[in-house]
Amino acid sequence: MKAAVLNRVGDTKLELREDVSTIDVGPRDIRIQVRATGVCHSDVSAMDGTLPALAPGIIGHEGAGVVTETGAQVDHLAVGDHVIVTFVPPCGTCPNCLRGQPHLCAVHAIAAFTTPRFRVGDTPVFGYAGLGTFAEELVVPADGAVKIAEDVPFEIAALVACGVTTGVGAVVNTARVEPGADVLVIGCGGVGISVIQGARLAGAARIVAVDPVLDKHEPARRFGATHVTTPDGLAACNAELTANLGFDYAFDVVGIPATIRSAWDNARRGGTVVVVGAGRADAMVSFSAQELFLHDKRLLGSFYGGANVRRDYAKMLELWRSGRLDLSGMISKRLRLDEINDALEVLRSPGTLIRQIVSFE
Known part of the structure; x- marks a missing residue:
């Protein structure tokens, strides 16, 4: 599949590769076909070392897509479900989750820095923040995806994943x-x-x-x-x-x-x-x-806005449906994956774009 690879922290450009693959789906994992991803300034910060990231790696952390495969122990998601991904999946059982602060759950976050989720050829490659949405497919823990209604445009859903x-x-x-x-x-x-x-x-x-x-x-x-x-x-x-x-x-x-x-x-x-x-x-x-x-x-x-993603993603989308939260107006440019370096360059300058969205449609 295609993906945009960060070869070294400090690189200003990503390498668009077509020989990228994901790891296999584990019993508690799901495979997602990415349909849209936002281009966030945090992606630039990962590339330049402001935020922690591992290289080689796939950047991107704000996305939405369709479940195409589920692990044997996944019972709350099914093939065909539309989902928003989160870079802080709540495990539901750690002290932070149990005290009502699931956005501080570190279980999957730590795993993101120890478990490569992609391969470039035979080389293991990490996904930024446990995701890597600048790729056509992801394999992530099922805890890291929240089901949404099928009538929500993927570009709107991607905005909810992080910035909004x-x-x-x-x-x-x-x-x-x-x-x-x-x-x-x-x-x-x-x-x-x-x-x-x-x-x-x-x-x-x-x-x-x-x-x-x-x-x-x-x-x-x-x-x-x-x-x-x-x-x-x-x-x-x-x-x-x-x-x-x-x-x-x-x-x-x-x-x-x-x-x-x-x-x-x-x-x-x-x-x-x-x-x-x-x-x-x-x-x-x-x-x-x-x-x-x-x-x-x-x-x-x-x-992450102190978010409980299983509660707050739905709230954001209901506010959007009611016209009280303008998400469509935040999308200033739609891109293809091969335009990703141009989008990142805009973020490095004092540009006026609010959110650029890569569409895999």
Whole structure:
């Protein structure tokens, strides 16, 4: 089959190969024919080493498709089912799952770094985050797929697999924004737009979107931002809207020290700061002991939007069906797999595309 292979961490291009195969389906595994995958900035971060990835490997972690084979012990999925995949499959029995935090389940996540799921010729190859959706087929644990209705377009389903769930979930699961709140969102890429939509859904009174790329300001307004500004204009916006008291909720959707610090500085005393962006392991953010105590702010990480995928995938799709969550409008470009390197290059530049989707139709 065809797949886009990362030969070495640090490579800026993927190699499109046609001699890729999957491992065999184990008793608790399923085989999926990938029908659509999003191109996420986290894929670029995996390639350059910002996020942990193994090479050689197949990148891609945001996808949807059709089950074509099931293992002997799989009883909740069947051949022909349409599914969304997740890069954090909940095992259902570990301490994190049992305490109601299935997005922190490490059982399958650890296996993703020890168990190659592809072969290029005779060479074992890993799937990024246990998936590798830049391939025509996957073999994954059955825990890593959630059945959806057959009338959901695969491109819409793929968005839910990562970006939308991460962004909306950060608002409704992690921060639990209440109606009437003032919300600040730093970063207006695909996940940032999802945070904006989540804040709108939660009933925020004012949603301030911040991005240095001016061409991202109109889409931010379209998806729900009441105000938009550049980082240089944020101080004036804070002064005008809050009299410098700060915002109730500040979301960093970039993941670098400067933007995390900006989110903190622009949140009010007693407010909530949520770090959604995926940063480097060696990127350090400094806070004084006094300000942590004195300002009484909550500083929260939000991994995968605190999602329970078996609950939240269905919720996102119901919000889409009702017209309250705009997913179609987030798809800015449709691609073929052989255009994947062009798509990744866009993400490395301050482009205006919200989400590029590779279709295997």
